[in-house]
Each structure stands twice: as C-alpha cells, then as structure tokens.
Amino acid sequence: MTTTEPRTSFEIGGIGHSVLRKEDARFIQGRGNYLDDINLPGQLHMAILRSPVAHARINSIDTSAAQAVTGVIAVVTGELMAAHNLAWMPTLSGDTQAVLATDKVRYQGQEVAAVIATDPYIARDALPLIEVDYELLEPVTTPQQSLGGDAPLIRDEKEGQTDNVAYTWESGDKSATDDAFAKAAKVVSLTTHYPRSHPSPLETCGILADVNPATGQATLYLTSQAPHAHRTLFAIVAGLPEESIRIISPDLGGGFGNKVPIYPGYVVATAASLLIGKPVKWIESRSENLISTGFGRDYHMDGELALDGDGRIIGMRSNVLSDQGAFFSDAQPTKFKAGLFHIVTGSYDYPAAYVSAKGAFTNKAPGGVAYRCSFRVTEASYFIERLVDKAAQLEMDPAEFRLKNFIKPEQFPYRSPTGFIYDSGDYHTALKLAMEMIDYDGWRQRQAERRDNDPDGKQIGIGIASFTEVVGAGNSREYDIAGLKMFDSAELRVHPTGKAILKLGVKSQGQGHETTFAQIVAEELGIPAGHIKVQEGDTDNTPYGLGTYASRSTPVGGAATAMVARKVREKARQLAAHLLEASADDLEWEPGKFTVKGTDQGVTIQEIAFAAYTNHPEGMEAGLEDVCYYDPPNMTYPFGSYIVVVEIDPGDGTWQVLDMVAVDDCGVRINPMIVEGQITGGLTEGFAKANMQWITFDEDGNCIGSNFLDYMIPTAWETPRFRLGQTVTPSPHHPIGAKGVGESATVGSPAAFVNAVVDALW
Amino acid sequence: MQITVKINGTDYEGDVEPRLLLIDFIRSQVGLTGTHIGCDTSSCGACTVIFNGKPMKSCTMFAVQADGTEIGTVEGLKQGANLHPIQTAFHEKHGLQCEFCTPGMMLVGASLLETNPNPSDDEVRWAISGNICRCTGYTNIVAAIQEAGRSIATAGGSWS
Numbered sequence: 001m002t003t004t005e006p007r008t009s010f011e012i013g014g015i016g017h018s019v020l021r022k023e024d025a026r027f028i029q030g031r032g033n034y035l036d037d038i039n040l041p042g043q044l045h046m047a048i049l050r051s052p053v054a055h056a057r058i059n060s061i062d063t064s065a066a067q068a069v070t071g072v073i074a075v076v077t078g079e080l081m082a083a084h085n086l087a088w089m090p091t092l093s094g095d096t097q098a099v100l101a102t103d104k105v106r107y108q109g110q111e112v113a114a115v116i117a118t119d120p121y122i123a124r125d126a127l128p129l130i131e132v133d134y135e136l137l138e139p140v141t142t143p144q145q146s147l148g149g150d151a152p153l154i155r156d157e158k159e160g161q162t163d164n165v166a167y168t169w170e171s172g173d174k175s176a177t178d179d180a181f182a183k184a185a186k187v188v189s190l191t192t193h194y195p196r197s198h199p200s201p202l203e204t205c206g207i208l209a210d211v212n213p214a215t216g217q218a219t220l221y222l223t224s225q226a227p228h229a230h231r232t233l234f235a236i237v238a239g240l241p242e243e244s245i246r247i248i249s250p251d252l253g254g255g256f257g258n259k260v261p262i263y264p265g266y267v268v269a270t271a272a273s274l275l276i277g278k279p280v281k282w283i284e285s286r287s288e289n290l291i292s293t294g295f296g297r298d299y300h301m302d303g304e305l306a307l308d309g310d311g312r313i314i315g316m317r318s319n320v321l322s323d324q325g326a327f328f329s330d331a332q333p334t335k336f337k338a339g340l341f342h343i344v345t346g347s348y349d350y351p352a353a354y355v356s357a358k359g360a361f362t363n364k365a366p367g368g369v370a371y372r373c374s375f376r377v378t379e380a381s382y383f384i385e386r387l388v389d390k391a392a393q394l395e396m397d398p399a400e401f402r403l404k405n406f407i408k409p410e411q412f413p414y415r416s417p418t419g420f421i422y423d424s425g426d427y428h429t430a431l432k433l434a435m436e437m438i439d440y441d442g443w444r445q446r447q448a449e450r451r452d453n454d455p456d457g458k459q460i461g462i463g464i465a466s467f468t469e470v471v472g473a474g475n476s477r478e479y480d481i482a483g484l485k486m487f488d489s490a491e492l493r494v495h496p497t498g499k500a501i502l503k504l505g506v507k508s509q510g511q512g513h514e515t516t517f518a519q520i521v522a523e524e525l526g527i528p529a530g531h532i533k534v535q536e537g538d539t540d541n542t543p544y545g546l547g548t549y550a551s552r553s554t555p556v557g558g559a560a561t562a563m564v565a566r567k568v569r570e571k572a573r574q575l576a577a578h579l580l581e582a583s584a585d586d587l588e589w590e591p592g593k594f595t596v597k598g599t600d601q602g603v604t605i606q607e608i609a610f611a612a613y614t615n616h617p618e619g620m621e622a623g624l625e626d627v628c629y630y631d632p633p634n635m636t637y638p639f640g641s642y643i644v645v646v647e648i649d650p651g652d653g654t655w656q657v658l659d660m661v662a663v664d665d666c667g668v669r670i671n672p673m674i675v676e677g678q679i680t681g682g683l684t685e686g687f688a689k690a691n692m693q694w695i696t697f698d699e700d701g702n703c704i705g706s707n708f709l710d711y712m713i714p715t716a717w718e719t720p721r722f723r724l725g726q727t728v729t730p731s732p733h734h735p736i737g738a739k740g741v742g743e744s745a746t747v748g749s750p751a752a753f754v755n756a757v758v759d760a761l762w
Numbered sequence: 763m764q765i766t767v768k769i770n771g772t773d774y775e776g777d778v779e780p781r782l783l784l785i786d787f788i789r790s791q792v793g794l795t796g797t798h799i800g801c802d803t804s805s806c807g808a809c810t811v812i813f814n815g816k817p818m819k820s821c822t823m824f825a826v827q828a829d830g831t832e833i834g835t836v837e838g839l840k841q842g843a844n845l846h847p848i849q850t851a852f853h854e855k856h857g858l859q860c861e862f863c864t865p866g867m868m869l870v871g872a873s874l875l876e877t878n879p880n881p882s883d884d885e886v887r888w889a890i891s892g893n894i895c896r897c898t899g900y901t902n903i904v905a906a907i908q909e910a911g912r913s914i915a916t917a918g919g920s921w922s
Contacts, residue, residue, distance in 0.1 A: 020853060020854060020856070021853070021856065023861075024852070024853040024858065025853075027858055027861035027864060028845070028849040028850075028852050028853055028858070028861075028864065028868070029796070029836070029837070029839075029840060029845075029849065030794070030795070030796020030797070030835065030836035030837045030839075030865050031796065032796075032861050034795075034798070034862070036789075036795075036798075036799070037789075037795035039790075121779070121781065121782075200896065201860070201862075201896055202798075202800045202806060202808055202860065202862040202863055202894065202895070202896050203798070203800070203860070203862045204800075251860075251861070252860065253798070253800075253860050253861070253862030254859075254860040254862060254896045254897060256896070283799075285802050286800065286801040286802050286803065286806075287802070509860055510859035510860025510861065510897050511859070512859070673856050674856070677856050677859060677897075677898060677899075677902060678859075680898060680899035680901045680902070681859065681896075681897045681898050681899040682899075683899055684898075684899035684900065707801065707802075707803050707805070708801045708803055708805035708806055708894070709803055709805055713806075713894050713896070715887075715890070715891040715892070715893070715894060715900075716886070716887040716890050716891055716893075716895075716900035716903065716904065717887050717888060717891040719887075719899060719900050721901070722899070722901070
C-alpha cells in the first residue's frame with residue numbers, strides 16, 4: 001500500500017482523513033491553558049537556588065538574610081526536607097536523587113535551597129542572599145575520567161557504591177557473535193559519540209501545587225507527560241494518600257521527553273504548599289530547564305560489523321559507555337538499563353549480535369530521557385546507520401549494500417538477534433522509493449563529476465539512513481516504568497444525543513490527540529469526529545495510563561481507543577437488535593448504522609445511543625459506555641529510508657542541504673496531515689542534532705549551552721526544506737494497523753545528515 | 763510608577779515597579795495569557811507583541827517603557843466574530859502543533875504581510891527567524907503566512 005485510503009465519509013472523518021485540528025480553535029486565539037496561565041487566589045511563588053559549581057561539599061547554609069526579605073515566607077533547605085524524609089527521592093531508574101542537597105552538590109545547577117515568597121521577583125531577589133559555604137571537590141566531566149580509576153567517588157552517600165559505575169547491561173549472544181567475527185572476511189569498526197542534547201520544549205517545566213490545609217487534598221497542576229504515573233509516584237515519594245492527589249496536566253507547550261521525569265522542584269513546591277497551607281507556583285526559567293532537567297543522549301559508542309566475502313553482514317557487536325550525570329534517572333523500562341538500545345542491529349538480516357553497556361556517574365545534570373524517541377533508540381539507529389555506511393564504503397555503494405542486507409518482506413515477523421520480534425516491514429520498497437524521489441543515480445553522477453572537474457571546490461555528499469524503530473511499549477510482561485506496567489487505557493461514553501466523550505490515559509503535548517483519537521472512534525462507530533470530545537491529563541477524570549512518550553500514544557492508547565469503541569459497538573448491536581426486533585446475528589454494520597441483512601431496515605448509531613438512555617430492553621444495563629485497558633501483544637516497528645544531499649565547502653567546513661527526501665512507513669496513517677507535520681518537525685530536530693544542538697561542558701563542569709544564545713536551535717532560516725514520501729505496511733497486531741510516528745524522523749535522520757557530510761569528504 | 767498602556771484598543775492602567783518586565787505586566791496584571799515566555803533572553807519570540815505597530819519581544823522590555831504606547835497581542839487579532847486571515851491560515855495549513863510559539867509567529871506573520879502582501883518562502887523565513895518553533899519544522903508556518911497573504915489579497919487588501 002502506498003497511502004491510507006479512508007473508509008468513512010469526510011463528514012464522519014474517520015481514519016485516513018486530514019481532518020483539521022479541533023484544538024486549534026482555542027490555540028489560534030491565544031486561549032490555550034498552559035501551566036503558567038493558571039493562577040489561584042493567595043498563591044505564593046517559588047525560586048530555586050542552584051549550585052554554581054559541579055562538585056563540592058556543603059559545609060553550611062545560612063538563610064537568615066534571605067528570610068529577612070520583606071515578602072519572603074520561607075526558605076527551604078535540604079535539612080528541612082530531611083526532617084520530613086524528603087531530602088532524597090527515587091528516580092525512574094531505581095536510583096535515588098537529591099531533592100535539595102544536604103551533603104554535596106554533584107552538578108552545576110543542582111537544587112540547593114528554595115525561596116517561597118509572595119511575588120516571583122521577590123523570590124528571586126532573595127536567592128543571592130542565601131550564603132552557602134562550598135568546599136570544592138574535583139569535578140568529573142567525562143565517563144572515561146569517571147571510570148578511569150583515580151576519579152573521586154561521586155555517589156559517596158550511596159550504600160555499597162564503591163566506584164562511579166551507574167549500571168552494566170548486556171544483550172545478545174556473545175559466543176555466537178565471537179564465532180561470527182572469527183569467520184569474517186572483513187571487519188569494519190566505528191567509534192563515535194552521540195553528544196548530549198536537550199529536548200527544550202518551548203514551554204519549560206513547572207508546577208502549581210495546591211494542598212488544601214482543611215482536607216489534605218493535593219491538586220497539582222503539573223507539566224506532565226505521564227500524569228497518572230506521576231500521581232502514583234507522588235503518593236510513594238511524598239507519602240500522601242493517592243486518592244488525595246489529583247494531577248492536572250494542562251495544555252503542554254511541547255514535551256519531547258523533558259516532561260516525563262519528576263523533578264526536585266515539583267517535590268519542594270508540593271511540600272511547601274503542604275507546610276504553608278497556600279498554593280505554591282514554580283515555573284522554570286529557560287536556563288534552569290537547560291542545565292538541570294532531563295537531557296538526551298550522551299552515548300559513547302563503539303562497535304564492529306563482521307562481513308563475509310560477498311559483502312553480507314554476518315555479525316555485529318557494540319559497546320556503550322553512557323554519561324549518566326550524577327544520578328541515574330533515565331526514564332525507561334526497569335529491565336532495560338540501556339533502554340531499547342539493542343534495536344541497534346537495525347534493518348538488516350544477520351544471525352549474531354552482542355551489545356554491552358555501562359553507565360558512568362559524572363558531575364553533570366542527570367536524566368537521560370527519551371528525547372523525542374523510544375528509549376535510547378535514536379542512539380542505536382544512529383550507530384548502526386553510521387556503521388553500515390562505513391561498511392558500505394569498503395564494499396559497494398551504500399544503497400546497494402543496504403538493499404543486499406535488508407531483512408526481506410517475507411521474513412516478517414522477524415526475530416532480531418537481540419530478541420525483538422519486528423512486526424512488519426518492507427525496507428526495500430521504502431529505500432527504492434526514496435532513491436527514485438531524490439534521483440539517487442543522478443546525484444551520484446553529479447558527485448563524481450564535481451570531484452573530477454573541481455577537486456578543490458565545493459563537494460557533494462549523499463547520506464542514507466534506513467532506520468527501524470521500536471515503539472509503543474509494552475507489553476506489560478516485559479515493560480514497566482518504576483514497576484508500573486506499560487499498558488494504556490481509553491474510556492468512551494456515548495451521550496443520549498449521539499455525541500461522545502473519550503477519556504484517555506495518554507497526554508498530548510501538541511500531537512493533536514483531540515483530533516486523531518476522535519477519528520479512531522469515528523472510524524469504529526461512525527460518529528463524526530467533530531462530535532467526539534477527547535479528555536486527557538486530569539487523573540480524577542481519566543482512566544489510568546502510563547502517558548505519552550516513546551511514540552506510545554497511538555500504538556497503545558490508540559489501540560485502547562479502537563477496542564473500547566468496538567466494545568461499545570457490540571452493545572450498540574444488542575440495542576439495535578432490540579430496536580429493529582431482529583436477531584443481533586442478522587445485523588450488518590456499516591460506519592454509523594446497523595441494518596437487517598437483506599433489508600433496508602436500519603438504525604443509526606445516534607438512534608441507538610438515544611435508545612440506550614430512553615428505551616433499553618429489559619435485562620440490559622442502561623447507557624452506552626465502556627472502558628478498555630489495552631496491553632499490546634508486541635511493540636510496533638516503524639521504519640523508513642531518508643536520503644540527504646549536502647554540499648560542503650572544504651575551505652571552511654560549512655555545509656548546506658541541497659535536497660532531502662524522507663520516506664516513512666508508520667503503518668496506517670490516522671490523519672495524514674498531522675503525520676506529515678510530525679515528520680517535518682522531527683526531521684528538523686534531526687538536522688539540528690547533526691548540526692548545532694549540543695550541550696557541552698568545560699573541564700570544570702560548567703554547562704556551556706545554558707540559554708538559547710549558546711544552545712543553538714534552528715530557526716526557519718537555517719532549517720532545510722524536506723520532501724516526504726510514504727509507504728504503508730500496517731502493523732499486523734495493532735487493531736487499526738498503526739505504528740506511531742512522532743519520533744521516527746528524529747530517530748532516523750541524524751545519521752543521514754552525518755553520513756552525507758562524511759560521504760562528501762570520502 | 764503609574765503607566766497607561768493601550769492593549770488591543772483598551773487602555774490599561776497600572777502601578778508598577780520600574781523593573782517589572784512588559785511580558786509580566788501583560789500576563790499577570792492585565793491577564794492576557796496568550797503571550798508566552800519561552801526563553802527569557804529574546805531568543806525564541808514566544809513573547810512577541812506588536813509594539814507601536816512593530817513586532818517586539820516583550821520579555822526584555824520593562825513595562826514602564828510601554829507607558830503611553832499601543833500594543834497588540836494575539837487576543838486582539840480577531841475582530842468581532844471574524845478571525846484574522848492569519849489565524850484561519852494557521853488552522854487550515856496546520857501551522858501549529860503545541861501552539862506555544864504560535865501567537866508570536868502569527869503576529870510576526872501578520873506584520874510582514876502589511877508591508878509585503880505576497881512574500882516568498884525566503885522572505886517569510888527571514889521574517890520569522892527571530893521566532894523558534896520546536897514542533898513543526900516551520901514548513902507549514904511558512905505556508906500559513908503565505909496563504910494568509912493570498913486571503914487578504916482576495917479580500918481586496920483588507921480583511922476586517
């Protein structure tokens with residue numbers, strides 16, 4: 001299939017229609033409701049004092065001058081938090097993280113104290129009046145230094161921790177892989193670093209904590225991609241009864257993984273509200289966001305491909321050294337310490353692979369989040385696509401090398417050497433389409449002519465990436481976050497007038513859920529998408545779910561939506577049988593209507609809905625609603641082939657994109673317009689990471705890139721133009737055949753850009 | 763200090779500290795929250811307003827500098843029941859995802875169209891190069907601004 005053909009009318013607006021977004025009505029009029037737009041009577045404001053140095057012992061903290069400022073209500077230190085057993089909190093990776101430092105500071109930007117004041121300006125005024133006596137310690141700024149032997153112990157507070165190793169992990173069959181390498185005709189190796197990057201949603205993180213002193217009810221307005229999981233973790237961290245916690249995640253100004261972790265500021269603001277009895281608001285500055293909240297990547301990778309004499313891959317091994325910062329707070333499934341990095345075997349068919357990974361503590365900010373990717377899949381995709389390109393340079397054209405080594409369509413479902421079951425794919429068609437769209441052979445010819453005719457002038461480089469993602473966690477047998485199983489949920493209520501409300505456990509950050517999830521219901525029930533309200537982000541009013549990250553909304557929440565709509569349709573069938581005085585087995589379904597087979601007698605879903613509340617048969621419960629908790633049988637495996645053509649000036653090393661084609665296959669496309677929008681955004685992210693978007697540190701552990709002047713984010717001027725293509729290979733196990741797409745382009749494209757630059761210089 | 767600022771045609775008076783940023787005056791004192799804070803350093807453009815007829819970043823101006831001026835925000839784009847063509851075009855061309863940048867993008871786009879009703883792709887990209895979007899990759903924002911230009915031209919150069 002090359003496109004998703006709609007089966008419903010445009011008026012119904014089911015799957016495959018580019019329905020314009022419902023959420024736009026408020027957004028284009030400046031009527032969104034973001035965290036900082038919410039204010040409560042009597043609210044106080046919090047500002048956080050952060051460490052100016054990367055590693056130091058705290059000898060003393062004197063808050064008296066800050067306390068004396070008019071308008072300051074309280075100054076909170078680690079000592080006060082410790083008195084309430086809240087100086088440390090668990091991370092999503094089974095480690096602990098300081099809420100406010102009590103013993104040492106372990107990275108620049110770490111939270112040391114907080115001021116609560118009547119006005120945000122006053123809160124910030126008081127920060128420099130807090131006197132902290134730091135005794136400087138040697139900063140550890142690279143994982144190599146950290147594990148080098150004579151580095152200071154960063155986590156000296158942690159019982160049993162005698163070195164700076166955060167974790168070790170492995171996957172695959174080492175001895176089978178060693179055998180493959182022993183037989184190899186050629187071995188190609190690569191050492192590379194995927195630099196630290198920061199998701200930087202345009203809206204920073206924040207909280208408005210409102211603990212009612214009379215009832216103990218805690219209403220936490222929170223920039224959260226996973227409000228239900230956060231409610232449970234808050235209950236565990238803060239010791240509050242879970243029924244007393246309501247998390248409301250309002251409109252989010254982007255997330256990209258940055259709003260998955262629980263940050264110390266959330267805990268301090270909640271504790272302050274609890275102790276003071278007034279609402280407390282904390283909104284991060286951009287610098288705070290960049291220096292202290294969840295970064296992405298920072299993977300040092302090396303590895304090898306074993307090739308036979310015909311240019312076929314017969315084995316692969318890779319080793320990761322990850323820079324975790326001071327606390328191991330990656331947001332990823334418990335069993336998988338390096339996330340799903342073992343998807344690093346890529347789109348290729350070979351029997352043996354072995355992956356090992358080790359994480360190192362350093363004096364940098366913690367929080368390796370899945371920055372617009374499934375857990376560590378970007379790093380994996382980057383590594384294999386760089387390595388394959390290097391192998392191709394030794395053997396044959398990189399496109400030909402990929403076509404020769406791809407998993408073939410008839411091999412799906414395909415078990416990878418590290419144990420993934422790829423659900424479906426047609427890699428050859430996607431790459432061939434991309435080559436045709438960009439005129440691959442023509443560019444190779446122009447590249448050769450340029451090299452021959454003007455060897456000292458600007459050179460052309462052509463880069464390919466043929467990625468395979470793994471998204472949509474879980475199943476719940478294998479995947480959990482902090483013990484919470486990775487299913488997701490949908491609750492559907494059809495109102496008497498045939499309109500409906502859909503409540504979800506996932507949470508949009510701009511992906512357009514209010515439109516696309518309504519389209520899934522429209523597809524299944526024939527109720528126009530415009531008549532279906534989608535609600536998310538309020539834990540008191542939506543069913544439990546693990547939230548939106550790792551491209552899991554459509555694979556899991558979307559599946560739950562389709563399945564709950566099918567449950568409702570089955571009840572509608574019983575109601576229709578009652579209304580039509582026919583057997584339920586004699587009814588036929590078409591979108592929006594049941595008819596008696598062979599007759600023109602029928603009832604619409606709207607008539608059925610009305611009957612559910614006005615004329616339901618004896619013995620049947622009234623109403624037309626249901627809930628589904630969907631536990632996916634497998635992950636989904638979106639894929640694609642991207643080709644970039646660059647021109648590089650060997651004089652100064654600058655490069656520009658001459659053309660780029662991105663062919664994506666995310667299975668069935670619910671709303672093609674929204675899918676293409678996400679791909680274009682993701683390609684821009686990939687371009688940025690290949691080009692400019694790095695967070696670096698100096699040797700003292702100072703973060704270089706703590707604002708948008710130093711941390712380069714592409715504007716429209718730098719961003720290249722992209723051309724998009726598609727193939728459609730539905731997921732065989734997903735109820736509507738969709739795979740998820742929000743992250744494909746971020747995962748796949750960085751290697752294409754880098755491969756193109758390397759190709760130009762080759 | 764006493765200031766009076768005309769925002770979207772209405773006079774707002776305030777007694778402000780000299781250090782109060784204009785964005786905080788607009789958001790917290792006037793209560794118009796469509797204008798956003800994204801970076802604090804004039805880099806992202808989420809705080810863009812129309813200041814005496816020109817796009818300006820309100821996160822690095824003091825409210826007192828706006829005394830006696832006229833300011834337009836996203837809330838003032840719609841005239842009566844009629845959306846501004848730039849609003850319609852952002853919707854129809856899918857020029858927004860999370861929306862945090864959208865008010866700034868629409869105001870800069872609308873301002874560009876006043877002097878250049880039919881801008882090229884490059885002209886639009888240059889005009890919005892002081893505004894960051896983290897979601898869209900800009901393609902549809904450019905298309906939306908150009909589409910709004912065509913709509914205004916079709917309406918005879920005036921839309922309200």
